[in-house]
Amino acid sequence: xxxEGRPEVNIGMIGHVDHGKTTxxxxxxxxxxxRHSEEIKRGITIKLGxxxxxxxxxxxxxxxxxxxxxxxxxxxxxxxxxxRTVSFVDAPGHETxxxxxxxxxxxxxGAILLIAANEKCPxxxxxxxxxxLTISDVKNIIIVQNKIDIVDEEHxxxxxxxxxxxxxxxxxxxxxxxxxxxxxxxxxxxxxxxINEFIPSPEPNPDLPPRMHIARSFDVNNxxxxxxxxxxxxxxxxxxxxxxxxxxxxxxxxxIKTEVKGKVIYEPIHSTIVSLHSGSxxxxxxxxxxxxxxxxxxxxxxxxxxxxxxxxxxxxxTLPNVLHEITMEVKLLDRVVGAASEVEVETLNSNxxxxxxxGTATTVGxxxxxxxxxxxxxxxxxxxxxxxQGVAISRxxxxxxxxxxxGILK
Numbered sequence: 001x002x003x004e005g006r007p008e009v010n011i012g013m014i015g016h017v018d019h020g021k022t023t024x025x026x027x028x029x030x031x032x033x034x035r036h037s038e039e040i041k042r043g044i045t046i047k048l049g050x051x052x053x054x055x056x057x058x059x060x061x062x063x064x065x066x067x068x069x070x071x072x073x074x075x076x077x078x079x080x081x082x083x084r085t086v087s088f089v090d091a092p093g094h095e096t097x098x099x100x101x102x103x104x105x106x107x108x109x110g111a112i113l114l115i116a117a118n119e120k121c122p123x124x125x126x127x128x129x130x131x132x133l134t135i136s137d138v139k140n141i142i143i144v145q146n147k148i149d150i151v152d153e154e155h156x157x158x159x160x161x162x163x164x165x166x167x168x169x170x171x172x173x174x175x176x177x178x179x180x181x182x183x184x185x186x187x188x189x190x191x192x193x194x195i196n197e198f199i200p201s202p203e204p205n206p207d208l209p210p211r212m213h214i215a216r217s218f219d220v221n222n223x224x225x226x227x228x229x230x231x232x233x234x235x236x237x238x239x240x241x242x243x244x245x246x247x248x249x250x251x252x253x254x255x256i257k258t259e260v261k262g263k264v265i266y267e268p269i270h271s272t273i274v275s276l277h278s279g280s281x282x283x284x285x286x287x288x289x290x291x292x293x294x295x296x297x298x299x300x301x302x303x304x305x306x307x308x309x310x311x312x313x314x315x316x317x318t319l320p321n322v323l324h325e326i327t328m329e330v331k332l333l334d335r336v337v338g339a340a341s342e343v344e345v346e347t348l349n350s351n352x353x354x355x356x357x358x359g360t361a362t363t364v365g366x367x368x369x370x371x372x373x374x375x376x377x378x379x380x381x382x383x384x385x386x387x388x389q390g391v392a393i394s395r396x397x398x399x400x401x402x403x404x405x406x407g408i409l410k
Contacts, residue, residue, distance in 0.1 A: 006278045007052050007087040007290030009201040010107050010238055012138070014091050015114035016123035020146040022049065024114065024182040025090045028069060028192070029053035048104045048215060049090030050236075050291055052279045055192055056080035067192035083196060085279055087238075087291040091129070099401065102357035102392050103310065105132045107215055107238040109289055110140035110199030112191075113172065116147045117155065117179070121162040127337040128403055134171050135392045135406040140199045141175040143167065144191065149181040204287040209318040210242030212294070213360040214252075217308035219300035232274060233303030235294040235313060237360065242314075244294070245285040248273045252311050253384035254322045256302075266322055266382055271296040310361030312384040320386035323379065325368070326356075328391055328407030330375050336395075336402045343397070345404045348375050355401045357392040358383050358409075375407065385409055 013021040026032045031051035058066040058073035058080050065075055073080055091104040111133055115121050148156050167173050176194055180187040216236035252269040275295030276283050286292045335342040348370040356363050365377035391407040
């Protein structure tokens with residue numbers, strides 16, 4: 001049953017830096033997702049931003065004019081019918097923040113790829129973000145041609161043709177391309193209709209063991225709170241499968257780093273769910289789709305400042321093993337994406353460092369062997385993952401981590 005204010009699908013806002021992702025999120029949701037002081041100062045998104053929006057449909061208006069985020073129709077003032085609530089994940093578009101974007105892609109059910117009409121398409125991170133969707137198997141895509149108000153018709157058509165050529169042969173080939181102006185709120189109703197049509201909510205699967213990828217973790221207590229007033233640590237993320245309920249005993253892996261007899265090991269963290277929030281709603285149970293917050297009885301010092309990002313939550317004794325070394329089947333791209341000048345991707349070499357993104361986790365590893373299309377990698381920070389899970393592979397090129405391919409865990 002659909003509940004107003006309880007999100008049921010995660011939609012990524014992706015694309016090159018300054019193409020209008022945060023502005024469009026604000027226009028739809030009313031929330032400005034750049035909340036951190038450094039983001040405001042620099043004018044770019046640094047952390048993943050989150051915002052919820054409820055969609056409605058007017059029973060009297062026709063076509064795209066019927067779609068709105070208001071309870072009362074802005075066209076005819078009729079009471080609108082509630083459709084669903086969605087969560088938007090605003091991913092950074094700057095080249096230095098690709099690891100953050102990849103962790104965001106892991107929790108997306110669909111994506112809106114923004115492309116500015118006043119710049120040649122594709123820009124470096126436009127290519128990199130589309131490849132990230134491919135690696136994360138995000139197939140429900142809408143392409144938004146933004147900033148059409150600052151180009152003439154000829155340039156808008158030329159840019160549209162560049163977009164069509166860019167997505168040919170990719171997962172975005174059949175995606176609708178919608179011209180909008182986020183700054184002025186033009187054509188937003190057309191976009192809302194497309195979201196409703198092309199990005200469905202995931203089907204619940206309560207029989208599978210629950211898996212939640214942690215995308216945020218924090219301490220909500222005010223400085224100086226007395227011990228009696230302290231609230232346990234909060235975990236934010238999304239369920240990819242299964243169901244979690246109030247009172248469930250949960251486990252977090254890889255867990256806490258400890259040293260036993262000179263050997264570094266990771267101890268799983270155990271806790272109990274003491275509260276559940278889906279959007280603005282306090283709930284008793286949560287399933288896949290939409291961003292959720294889990295209240296725990298953990299020491300809030302363990303969860304502050306996103307310290308548990310990348311870890312996996314599940315019921316006790318149901319999570320995959322913690323991996324310190326991985327074997328993966330590798331598929332390298334022909335050319336490096338994201339760099340201003342594209343270079344051919346060379347084969348992996350033994351002792352080469354790589355940045356690997358698995359779920360919301362980012363780790364660095366060293367290739368111990370690479371033969372044919374199979375690579376073994378020793379990880380600096382272990383991951384909790386299972387066979388057949390996808391891995392985004394980045395290599396350090398000219399001082400930046402660049403996406404060069406993906407792997408499938410064996």
